[in-house]
Amino acid sequence: xxxxxxxxxxxxxxxxxxxxxxxxxxxxxxxxxxxxxxxxxxxxxxxxxxxxxxxxxxxxxxxxxxxxxxxxxxxxxxxxxxxxxxxxxxxxxxxxxxxxxxxxxxxxxxxxxxxxxxxxxxxxxxxxxxxxxxxxxxxxxxxxxxxxxxxxxxxxxxxxxxxxxxxxxxxxxxxxxxxxxxxxxxxxxxxxxxxxxxxxxxxxxxxxxxxxxxxxxxxxxxxxxxxxxxxxxxxxxxxxxxxxxxxxxxxxxxxxxxxxxxxxxxxxxxxxxxxxxxxxxxxxxxxxxxxxxxxxxxxxxxxxxxxxxxxxxxxxxxxxxxxxxxxxxxxxxxxxxxxxxxxxxxxxxxxxxxxxxxxxxxxxxxxxxxxxxxxxxxxxxxxxxxxxxxxxxxxxxxxxxxxxxxxxxxxxxxxxxxxxxxxxxxxxxxxxxxxxxxxxxxxxxxxxxxxxxxxxxxxxxxxxxxxxxxxxxxxxxxxxxxxxxxxxxxxxxxxxxxxxxxxxxxxxxxxxxxxxxxxxxxxxxxxxxxxxxxxxxxxxxxxxxxxxxxxxxxxxxxxxxxxxxxxxxxxxxxxxxxxxxxxxxxxxxxxxxxxxxxxxxxxxxxxxxxxxxxxxxxxxxxxxxxxxxxxxxxx
Numbered sequence: 238x239x240x241x242x243x244x245x246x247x248x249x250x251x252x253x254x255x256x257x258x259x260x261x262x263x264x265x266x267x268x269x270x271x272x273x274x275x276x277x278x279x280x281x282x283x284x285x286x287x288x289x290x291x292x293x294x295x296x297x298x299x300x301x302x303x304x305x306x307x308x309x310x311x312x313x314x315x316x317x318x319x320x321x322x323x324x325x326x327x328x329x330x331x332x333x334x335x336x337x338x339x340x341x342x343x344x345x346x347x348x349x350x351x352x353x354x355x356x357x358x359x360x361x362x363x364x365x366x367x368x369x370x371x372x373x374x375x376x377x378x379x380x381x382x383x384x385x386x387x388x389x390x391x392x393x394x395x396x397x398x399x400x401x402x403x404x405x406x407x408x409x410x411x412x413x414x415x416x417x418x419x420x421x422x423x424x425x426x427x428x429x430x431x432x433x434x435x436x437x438x439x440x441x442x443x444x445x446x447x448x449x450x451x452x453x454x455x456x457x458x459x460x461x462x463x464x465x466x467x468x469x470x471x472x473x474x475x476x477x478x479x480x481x482x483x484x485x486x487x488x489x490x491x492x493x494x495x496x497x498x499x500x501x502x503x504x505x506x507x508x509x510x511x512x513x514x515x516x517x518x519x520x521x522x523x524x525x526x527x528x529x530x531x532x533x534x535x536x537x538x539x540x541x542x543x544x545x546x547x548x549x550x551x552x553x554x555x556x557x558x559x560x561x562x563x564x565x566x567x568x569x570x571x572x573x574x575x576x577x578x579x580x581x582x583x584x585x586x587x588x589x590x591x592x593x594x595x596x597x598x599x600x601x602x603x604x605x606x607x608x609x610x611x612x613x614x615x616x617x618x619x620x621x622x623x624x625x626x627x628x629x630x631x632x633x634x635x636x637x638x639x640x641x642x643x644x645x646x647x648x649x650x651x652x653x654x655x656x657x658x659x660x661x662x663x664x665x666x667x668x669x670x671x672x673x674x675x676x677x678x679x680x681x682x683x684x685x686x687x688x689x690x691x692x693x694x695x696x697x698x699x700x701x702x703x704x705x706x707x708x709x710x711x712x713x714x715x716x717x718x719x720x721x722x723x724x725x726x727x728x729x730x731x732x733x734x735x736x737x738x739x740x741x742x743x744x745x746x747x748x749x750x751x752x753x754x755x756x757x758x759x760x761x762x763x764x765x766x767x768x769x770x771x772x773x774x775x776x777x778x779x780x781x782x783x784x785x786x787x788x789x790x791x792x793x794x795x796x797x798x799x800x801x802x803x804x805x806x807x808x809x810x811x812x813x814x815x816x817x818x819x820x821x822x823x824x825x826x827x828x829x830x831x832x833x834x835x836x837x838x839x840x841x842x843x844x845x846x847x848x849x850x851x852x853x854x855x856x857x858x859x860x861x862x863x864x865x866x867x868x869x870x871x872x
Contacts, residue, residue, distance in 0.1 A: 311465050
């Protein structure tokens, strides 16, 4: 049964539109028609959100509930489609006609075409509707988990006889809501004329199970459209496409870069940005987001975990709401010096068991995330050790680096430049969430899915969405998808043969020089070494429970050779809950918060990975870059 809140003809707004201190807070009396009678609601929109208070027949307030402003993503002012009924149903039918007296012939009154348009005679409804889209936290039962559920609040305005006057009232509420939503956004997400800035979406169609395109089309686009966030979409064509894109584009028109894919795509984006000549200007002005469509999805899981955002019920929905939240947080990066090049990392650096599992399990990629479990058991049964030397600089025991220290660190790094990696210089072409749950009695009033809402979703679900200025796919007879982006977009500067790498410099000695004397050293046989700076390596791998997005620490986890298989199996099994790490370091397992470390493998055994991507085998050293990037986080 369709139910909505209607504004009564006799009600008068209690909030003066000309009061400067209240012009962004609106309230009115609405009612909902039900079979058992009508319920009167007092509805108010202010900085807390939409508050609904049901009035008792005696005039007092029974209960109240607020749909929080942080849960609302957007709204629409609409007019329902004209009814297919004949003009016999028109409100302007003359009472003296045969229809009114029981006759067979319908004779509408004589009203002009303009009058019929003004009073919405076709269907007899001059109402204007305001639809508000929210994603509220709900819990179906005591044992079920909290999840986000799409909710539509419908306000019907019909106090006036003309649609235009009713629409003006609906638009007044719409503008008040937009203003309240704008207050929750950080400045970099808003244009000078108070509109949402555009976001750039990079999509990898081969990530994970290869369904990133469908996920974006069916789950992400509707959220972007409901929140009225304009976006530009590009699909990756080949390996390093995103790296080249980030390194050669002007990015002034975009406030956010969204990676629709796995951690590998995000790795390319980070490296492209930090290898730009203007990286120090771009990084504070750009926030990064990720929609988890890969196999591991460690970063997306870490962000959700850090902000208590429901993840497993619908990872893509939670990530979609995060990337449009208008809220960002500093995030640490790690500079990795290899023998021949420099890379930047946001997740982890591995050598040994876990890295072997990550790369070797590619042959059973069809099993999705379960491939890691399968190959972990295989590699545990066929255990091998790795000989090497690991040197490290312990971190100071501070919980989090102050913002002033971050700024000082950033200023120190901005002036540095190394000359060990080729970089194509910039192209000259331009281009452009709360634990309160809604009670049952409000669900039939607020959770509304009307035909017009379904029409919204239908339009949102179109791949050729009007919310995007360009569609990056088109289909040909062989059903091969292409990006509309032209290869010429990656124009290289004439002097691109110059051997330069821009980006944060290093405070460490070169790889071919000894580490400082105050560094500590571990050497011998290892089962694995894994350095991580996020809480999760994957959706079900809570690897570093104490890690924060911006704590200035690398968590170096070492497992030495000689550990018993039962002990190792217990470590691997408990990684999903974060209880695998010992409270105190022991003979075989150590957890070391460090600022920098150096790995020197003594043979060619094992695989080295950075953010899950295989790199050339050999010595490397890494150092933390505190808070150098910004990442989108839930409200």
